[in-house]
Amino acid sequence: MEWLPLLMFVCVCLMLLLGYPVALTLSGTALLFAGLGVAGGHFDNAYLHALPNRVFGVMENTTLIAVPLFVLMGVMLEKSRLAEELLGAMAALLGGLRSGLALSVLLVGALLAASTGIVGATVVTMGLMSLPSLRARGYSDSAATGMICATGTLGQIIPPSIALVLLGDILSTSYQQAQLSMGIFNPKTVSVGDLFVGALLPGLLLVLLYALYLLVWVRPVMPRDAATATITVSRWQLLQTLVPPVLLIVAVLGSILAGAATPTEAAGVGAVGAMLLALCKRQLNLTRLREVLRSTVEVTSMVFLILIGAALFSLVFRGFGGEELVSDYFHSMPGGTTSALLVVMVVIFLLGFILDFIEITYVVIPIVGPILLAMGVDPVWLGVMVAINLQTSFLTPPFGFALFYLRGVAPAAIPTAAIYRGVLPFIAIQLLLLALLAVWPQLATWLPDKVYG
Template sequence: MTDPQIALLMLGLFIFVVLLGFPIAFTLVAMGLGFGYYAYYDPMRMQSLFDNRIFDLFVQNTFSVMSNDVLVAVPLFLFMGYVVERANIMNRLFFSFQLAARNLPGSMAVAALLTCAVFATATGIVGAVVTLMGMLAFPAMLEARYDKSFAAGVICAGGCLGILIPPSIMLIVYAAIAEISPLRLYAGALLPGFMLAGFYIVYVVTRAYFNPSLAPKPERDVVPIREVINELLVSFFPLAMLITAVLGAILLGLATPAEAAGVGAAGGLLLAALYRSLSWERLKEAVFLTAKTSAMVCWLFVGSWTFASVFSYLGGHDIIKDWFLALDIGTIGFLILAQTTIFLLGWPLEWTEIIIIFVPIFLPMLTTFGVDPLFFGMLVALNLQTSFLTPPMAMAAYYLKGVAPADVELMDIFRGIMPYLGIVIFSMVLLYNFPAIALWLPVYLFGPG
């Protein structure tokens, strides 16, 4: 076999092994070292079994990941998210949004989506948002006689907004891989993120208006406007001020993402203390989960950079690039084919594998096809919503099923999330036809890239 054929075998074997359930990070490391040993094998200079340049590459990649300034923001944003998650702020937030939206059709669903959108900006952790909202809002909607599929779709779709809305961990990872400014990436994601959340709310209100049986209007006493404002002041505005301070400092260039994340982590601790939710046990849980998730992300990077280096050295990137060029499909065809591939990969894989392994395959081709890496990143971020929402491996559905009542079947959840897949695809088409949705704010704040 030729080296490029070995590279394609390496890629196919990786997908097969991952589907068997092996840990992603260690699979990447093992395959990178194994195939790398073959790729860099030189019997003329070999002094011992371990005298192979792949081990030097592995050590160098490990050091590069641990000293990457962009990735410093990951554990800090994670800690901020886990602290806020454990401060019981979401309960207050959901209740206050319920009061504020009480006159809208599907008011509880709207409140759930608003809570998810706000919490997504504070955590960026999809599994946590879906699980918490599944325990908090989902039973409340079922008790209010909401349709099971309708309510499940709201929770799953809203919980996935953390992939897109800053300070998304995914955006930091993409910034490190694509070697572009995370500041510009965060600015570019704001409008698409809130646009998608807005489309979700419009869909929910419209369906509830034309089919009230899906979301019956709760019978509730008239709530004074003063009480609504008071609830919003207590639950929404402190968290909103923290988020605004963090994102504002980043977008205005007053702080790097790592510095702003540090302030956010301290602000999360302060909020938890003010709400009297800060305990030693909760703090230990937040620190443990932060260390666990950060270690996973870092080892994914180490493994993926080693894997990608060997894959490229064997000629894998070249053969894929030549194949795309041979198709003679132009920029539109390239974007459609690339996004379709990412969409299909979202069935068996999560966003981490897609971003770290497969997106780097397309990145070298962006210059050839004249595609802005930031614009491509926004399309990918929108598309990755589908990796959590597409059956049969829709992780958001499984997160919700894990905390849902026993009578809620997985097929009920799958039926509920299908309309939101259509909304995501519509948003991608809209973004492609109007790139300014993603590119206007970064250019306005930071000038041309």
Template sequence: MSDAGLGLTQLLLFLFFIMLGFPIAFTLMAMGLFFGYLGMQERVFDLLVQRTYAVMSNDVLISVPLFVFMGYIIERANILDRLFRALQMASRNLPGSLAVATLVTCALFATATGIVGAVVTLMGLLAFPAMLRAGYDPRLAAGVTCAGGCLGILIPPSIMLILYGATAGVSVVQLYAAAFIPGVTLALLYVIYAVGVGIFQPHRAPRLPPDAVVAPLGQVLFALLTSFFPLAFLIAAVLGSILMGLATPSEAAAMGSLGSVVLAIAYRAFTFQKLKESVFLTARTSAMVCWLFVGSYIFSSVFGYLGGQSVVEEFVKSLPLNSFTFLLLAQVIIFILGWPLEWTEIIVIFVPIFLPLLDDFGVSPIFFGIMIALNLQTSFLSPPVAMAAFYLKGVAPPHVRLEDIFRGCMPFIYIVVFCMALVYVFPALVTWLPENLYGSATPVPGAPTLLDAPPAGGFTEQEEINLPPLN
């Protein structure tokens, strides 16, 4: 078998083992080492050491554990219940008020945590039963909870955007600026849909009875001052310092971690046990991310060395594609991959296959990254994987079927596709903010990637192993 054939076999076998349920990080390393040994012999073990060192010493990933820690602390600060109650009182006169309160709470909490599973689970315990008690259609309630919880993939500070920036070698700061307007737009589209259901299908989202949420204006304002504004201020401080260039993402994440601890203390919800749990969960998540990158770069390097990347590139270039049709094809492929695979697998394995083709079709990697972040909303909502649906099913009442949750998510998948179409038609939704803040929406020259860190011996990978670059 030729080297290119080995590369394609490597990719197909990886998909096969992932479908069987093998852990992705160690499957990537095992497949990379096995096929690398066939094509490179003992040099593949040098590659393993160098890639591990490059990932563990790269500054791009420092913000990941800090943002994760910030999210876990806020999750345990009992702020979600306060926030939902305050927004419920504030939106009580709107059609579909509970759905609106749920979406706004999800957006804020997803922004603070960036952890989809945590947001969907907590809102499934708090908002989902409240909507069912109020007579909401279970499918609408399920769709609102799942879709709102997935916004953390897109709205900064998104862990996914950090990983994409490290993979593509683009500025995480510019990615955050580019994602802000599309993220807010998608959240507003969700809210408009919920209000529209409340107006045109009131039987699915009935208005609350007049005595359900009775509170004078002063009490509503006090509830917002003690729940909504502290969290909003923390988020604004973290994102504002990043977007305005006052702090790097890592520095802002450190500030946000400290702010989350202060917030937990202010709410009298900070204990040593909660701190211990947050640190443990942060370590586990960060280790998963780091080993995922180690495995993905071993896999991708071997795949490129064997010629699999060249085969894919030549095939795509042979197609009669322009910039629009290339973007459409790439997003359709990622959308389909989102059915059986999770977003981490798509980012670390399949996105690097598209990255070398962006220059050929004149596509900005920042614009491409935001489209992927939008597209990956669907990977959490569309079966058969649909992790958000499974998170909700785990805490939903027994009479709520998984089929109902899937059906409830479908309108929100259509909304995501509509939002992607808006971004295609009006690319300024992505480019306007970074262009006005930084003068461009293109990669920063010399932006660090995981390939930039030298190995311990001081030699670059190209000098010691002579592998072709991934980008």
């Protein structure tokens, strides 16, 4: 009976590989095992009675209001053709550099990732918009596709990221559980704002490492003059294109850093700012607003349906003694906390091949989070490590989600093997960043300590 929780987890993974919807797979598998457990007298159905409270807890959670608001902000910016104008402006600004277009794609992708926080939207948008230009100006298929996939996944780590919002919410609960298990009855909390601030330096460092790689190793075949001859833009056009989105991101993150707004309030600022930006660019009408709202409702509904399924799964998992099983395993491992962290990171990396970050956040983190935090792991550092780990997983062949997104919009003439080759250097850079964070956790914890004391 003690292996039933692990068997339940394996069944969920198998059902997902067969293509069944995530939310229904989580809840259906949990109910099936709970029914078998009750029939065999090995499961207390009082755990299922706690489900309504869990669902109402999700509905009443003010932190999660940031999810639809950030989704609205990202979809609005995507529909307003902001990225297309940004790419042209950045290409003109960096046209004097031999790898200027590659750096333009990186910086626009980073800005778009910070604006939308959605990996799929960024990869698809950048693939449709920049891949033809990169190939026309002499970049190899592997280099062009690699940089697009890599910049698209920056939405996992650069705030305001939906992944960080969900991670922050779960880690806050896990941190309180960990402290209560240690006899601390006035527990401290960790907020989404802490995670945003903690992810800022690692995110900027990752962009810098990408830029160094593009400058040193990625060169177009076409001469510099020919590559930049068609790119012209006035300074006024450059300011008009660059300043509004930068100001929007500064307003969202700046209000959080200054303590003037919570992440949820800042998400409201971002959503309203994105609509005003689209209105100023004459890209906002009733038809487009209807499209944006429909996309926002679809994404938000998917997220919250997965949350309900994950809540049911975690309750049944806990009812079968899964938490005690994992805790005993971690504490009995040689190497203590370091070995436990390594195992968790490897498992999350592998799960990233078959699960999206939402499922991993709400299924895996509630199980392992309280245990690791009770072992002394810093919650902000753990959240940043998980986000970068998932970002690396989404980029790794042959199952990385970013590769599938780009394969769907890339021309058939580009072989899949070229996409796989192109992402390998960026995977190495992300692994380097994970190693740096493991050696110097202060990269993630120093700024939150300075901002929040």
